[in-house]
Amino acid sequence: MTGLVLAMVWRRRGQAVTLALLAMLAVASAVAAPAYLIAADRAVAAGQISTAAPGELGLSIAASLNPRAGADPLAPPPLDFTTVAAALVDLPGFDYVYATEYPAVGIEPSLEFASRMVFRQGVCDHLTLRAGRCPAGEGELLLGERTAARLGLRPGDPVTLTGARFNDDAQTPGYVPAAVPQRLTVVGTYTIRDAGEAYWGSHGYFTATPGRGPGEPVFTLMATVAAMDHPGSDVSIDGTAGPAALDVDRLGDLRAGVDRLGDTAAKLGSGVQLSTGLPGLLDRIDAGRAAARQLVPVLAVPLVLLACFSIFLAVGYGAEGRQDELAVVALRGARWWTRWWLATGESLVAVLAGAVAGCLAGQLLVNVVAASRFPGVGVDPGWSSLRYAPLAAVAAVAAAVAAQHRQLLSPVSTLLRRNPARRGRRVLITEAVVVVLAVVAGLQLALSNGSLTGLGLFAPALLILAFALVAARLLVPVLTRGAARALRRGRPGTALAGFQLSRRPGAERLFALLVATVGVAGYAACGVDTAARGRDVEAVLGTGAARVLDIGPVYRQQLLAAVRAVDRNGDFAMAVSRLPSGGPAVPSGLAVDSTRLAAVAAWPDGAPAVRAVAARLRPDAAEPAAFAGTDISVAATTTGLGVGRRLRLSLALSSVDGRGDTEVQLGLLQPGRRVYQQRVRLCQGGCRLNGIGLTAVGTALGITGRVVINELGTVNPVATAVPAERLRDPGGWRMAANGRLAADPDGLRIDLDASGGLSAAAWVQPADTPWPLPVAHAGPLPPGAVLTGLDADPLPAVPVAELPAVPLLGRHGTLVDLEYADRVAVDAAEAQLPQVWLNDRAPADIVDRLSARGLTVTGDHRAGLTALRLAAQGPALALWFHLLAAGLAVLLGAGGLVLAAAVDRGRRVEDLTALRVQGLGRRAAGRATLWTYAVLVFAATVVGLLVALGAWALTGWTLPLAGLTPPDLPLPAWPRPGAMLGACGAVAAVLFLVALATGRDLRNRVEAKTVNGRNG
Known part of the structure; x- marks a missing residue:
């Protein structure tokens, strides 16, 4: 009996291979999802590490030491640096830099400021010497170039410095000498290469000071620090994580080590302070992985269901094609197990062979995708990626058996019918159950506020399948009316194609499969395009401009004047300052140089024209006094x-x-x-x-x-x-x-x-400014439109434009003109969070130009780098699986179409050959063969596009496309029409070519048999 089954497989080997491929795709889909998640977990970690800010890749442990503490019997025992360093032993894989510093007076003309005497290991390797040399012995100093120029000092000049302490008396604040003066020598001057380099840690060595310009420490050797008398010093060890510490397979050890380090530092007392951005980086990695684990199953589930449905369709088509064989077996009174094995054995052999191949194919497919998309990361293959393969294989076998239940249970008379009976009550109940489950899943999503858990996780899959089944139910009446209309109009070819589809129950299932195929691909396109547009909004509008520079302490007029001096024509730079916080009722605000707003700032879609808004923010006003x-x-x-x-x-x-x-x-x-x-x-x-x-x-x-x-x-x-x-x-x-x-x-x-x-x-x-001050706003304004001015006093405002979002601030914020806001402020204070916004035309040496005007750049944010960071986060990486799922769905749809055409081919060749012999024209027969499945593909594409959009409307809002904590920005909720049409058009093109190929083969067979019949 087994030999007979194998002979049947060989006799219909084309159908068997197609069915095996469908089973392989089903199991491969189940294997690909966990395998991709493993690869995505590693890629998320690697991407976040590669794009992390320097402060997130290191740690600093610091303490204040007082060498004179032992002289006071009531003072606590001195804390030596050995105790501090011991806390780092338990965290290997870091490159450590030791530093110590204390304030000193003597070279600054006023005691209001002190010089920072700093020893830092290997400092000269990170500086550019402008004159002289690095310190080589005790008593030698290295000064900043601007400090030396301001104080009139050159290499070789002697200076006298005295250790100092800060006097916090409100009447006479400043530094006072508190040690024995020391005579030292200036041996060189320097400029900083990169103030944001991880080597410098978070000490703020180069933070600007109002009235003095950029901060520049006095660097020296440890021998000078030790020999010079001083009341106390701050010591630190800065660690930068190396490749070993940041290995994606050891992040758990890294988190545990950082936690242990924090506990150790806490036990050493309040005198030891630990600061690190590593926990934030690790939290972001975990959040990205969590988002990926939510996004991947969203299309993995419908892909597996689509695979099972395609197997059900293919096996059902095959069983209908050999009903006469099964009728003979039943007529001869074979035992039930013999009948069962002859009915199902051919399909089960193909399904099981495909399932075994699917385990390997799924892993290899993910390997290929990961190698091209995540180069250098690896996929860490293991048995865990196969954990769902047995379930998928069982589901494929169950689908194959369920597709043949009618042939197994029907009497001989039913099996001998040329046209099978319509689907009965049992099929209707099954479809109704699917629809009910889809409704329940959608309700759970809505009631749980979009939580992708439980049945809600299956909502996209169930909705796509339910929409496809309902659309297929509506197909037969439409096809029947269309075929009848074509026949009345004298188009027999079109009528034959329509009647062929309307009279076969399998056509409805094939249509549902094709609709679901386009629906899955369209849903994937929705997610990918919407997320890509959202990342663009986050990167550009969330940054504020193409590039944003953080500036050290500076007065508002200094900021305005320096930026206008660097960019006299307002082509590429804009000064920006924050408005002080006014409480929860007052939205955050930006004061911007609105004369450059149109040239520099990112602008939200749907907002009034930026030039018009800028003109309203800065109307003409009287000349200032x-x-x-x-x-x-x-x-x-x-x-x-x-x-x-x-x-x-x-x-x-x-x-x-x-x-x-x-x-x-x-x-x-x-x-x-x-x-x-x-x-x-x-x-x-x-x-x-x-x-x-x-x-x-x-x-x-x-x-x-x-x-x-x-x-x-x-x-x-x-x-x-x-x-x-x-x-x-x-x-x-x-x-x-x-x-x-x-x-x-x-x-x-x-x-x-x-x-x-x-x-x-x-x-x-x-009254040399508009009053109340013009304001553009996103979100509601506080009662009376009273903002908080730059001097923290109430600032009456009049709204002149409503925006979907304020650049950098989001959907709740305000914009005012910086110069006008500064004119009405009377605090004479420094700017709050000063920044310089730049567009992509800013010169490469913009930082040097700003520094030459007395501004110190303390941070550099680029929209392009932010886009790269977002592309390396979990949601963006997980959506590549959606593209993979779309490709697999197309293969499933194409395979189902090929198998359906192969099963129908024999009977259709007989029917059309008979009609050709009786006088049916070649052109009409050609239409009936070429366009039967092509028309079905076209209709499925249109309906599938609507299904994808409907499923997206109901469930797309629940997907964490922007991460688990999306920013307060107007992120797009819908894909671009062009992206949707392009994606569905590509799917339709593949299916259309398959349909034409099968139709051409059928036409050639009909013509060949017609010629042979006439010649015979």
Whole structure:
């Protein structure tokens, strides 16, 4: 009996090979998913490590040492560095750098700042020497080039330095000498190669200091550090993880080692501080792996179901094709096991052979994909990738047996029917169950807020299958009406093709298979394209511009002036500062140089034109009041102050040439007319007036009085800052609180009325900016549209544009003009989180140009690098499996189509040959053969595209395409139409070529048999 089964396999070896290939694809799909997850886990780790920031690849353990602590019997015992270093022994695979530093005074002209005396191992290998040499002996120093130029020092010059400590007295803050002076020698000057290099750790050696420019430590040898007297020092060991520590197979050991290191450091006491970004990197790797484990099964499940369905269809077609053989077996009264084995043996042999081959094919397929997509990572093959292979093989066998149940159980009369009966109640129940499961899975997704767990994980697969089955149910009436219409119109070829499909129940299942094939491929295209567009939004809009540079401490006017000096035409650079946080009700804000907004910033889709928004943010305004020199002079007349009420007069000024901001105290106001003067070195190139401040001295309540500002100008040179007519016009000024302005023939009259006292200054400001300030916003504005200004005071604003998102900030944020916002600020403080945004036309030496203008770059963010990092995260890597699944789905659909055509071929050749002999034209017969399955493919493509979009609409929102914690950005929810049409068109092209090939073969067979019949 087995020999007979094998003979049957050989006799129909074409069908057997096709069925084996389908079974191989089914098992390969089940093997490919876990194998791909193993490869993706490794690729996620490798990708995150390769694109990690330097601070995420190292650690620093630091302590403060006091060599004099032993002199105080009450002081704790000194902490030597041996104790600190012992904490690192348990974490191998790192390259360590030892450093120590302490403050010293003597070369800076003021005690407000101290020099950082630093020893760092191998420092000269990471510096560029501009003059002289590296220190080679005790007492030798290396100065920064700008520091040396500022202080007038050259190699060979002697200096005297004294160890110092910081005096935190609020009245006289600064550094004070606290050690024996030491005479040292400058032997060289340097510039930094890369301040962001991992070697420098997180010590901020090169952070800029207002008024001094970029920070530049004084580097020396350990011998000098040890020999020089100093009150205390900070010691550290910075470790950078090497390849051994970052091996993707040892990340668990790395996390455990970092945890143990943290516990060890904690046991050493608060004097030891551990800082590292490694836990964040490892957490990101874990999150990426978790996202991949959610995304891969989304298409792995429908792929396996599609494979089983294709086997069911293929075996069912084959069983229908040999019903006459099975009828003879049943007619001869064979025992049930003999009948069962003859009915199923041919299919089972092919399915089992394909299942065995699928185990190897799935792993090899993933190996090929991983080798091309994850070069150098490897897939770590193992038996675990085969854990679902037995289940897939059992499912394939079950599908094969289920497809033949009718041939096994039907009586001889039914088996001898030429046209099989329509599908009965049992098939309807099965399809209804699939539809119900799809509805339940969709409801679970909705009720669980998109949790891809339980039945919800199967929702995309069940929905695609349910839509395909329902569409197939609607196929027969449509085909029947179409065929009848074609016959009435005299198109027998088209009518024959339609009737061929409408009269065979297998055509419905084939149509469902093709719809599901296109649906799976289309769903994969939805995920891949939507995710790719989302990564573009995250990389570009989330960064803010093509490149964003973080700047060290700097005044806002310094930032504006430096950027405008570097980019005079506004072609590639824009100054940016953050607005202070105003609480949960006030969205985050950016102050930008809106004259460059259109040239530099990334702009969200669907927003008003960027040039129009920039123009609304910066409408024309009056010229600011400006002082021409350093000797500021204010004439004011004071009257009506009560006894014991005293006021201090101050001015908030900003240098017009970028030197910074300041608040100048002019002294106490005296009764009557007085002139108040002050020299302000910041105003050498001129200063802009931001406000006139009146502050109460003491805590007196009920302050009332009148102050008339008679003149505003400078003494040297003699110049007027504000013309008299502008002073006399109260409309050119504004006062937010504690008083009112009025016209006066002698100048600007300020009537104070502060019943609660003046705990802060009452400010009078020139109305040289729009008021309220124009603001573009994403998301709702706070009540009254009051933002938090640059000086942390309430800032009335008027919305001029609503955006889908603010660059960098996302869907809740605001944009104001930096210069206008700075004019209305009176704090004279540094910019908050200053940045310089650049487009892709910025010169390669932009960092050097900015540094030459006194700015220090402390961070460099590039949209391109962010895109690479996103492409190396779990969601992006997992979606490559979706492409693999789409390819396998196309192969399954093509295989099912080939097998269906092969089974139908014999009977269709007989039918069409008879019609040809009876007079059917060659052209009509050709249409009936060529276009039967081609039309089916075309209809399945259209319906499959709709199925994919429907399944995506219901489930696509649940996929973690942007990771488990998506950013607050308007990420796209739908793919581009072109991407969908292209993907479905490619699938249709493959299936269409298969359909045409089978139709051409059928036509040739019909014509050959017709000729032979006529000749015979």
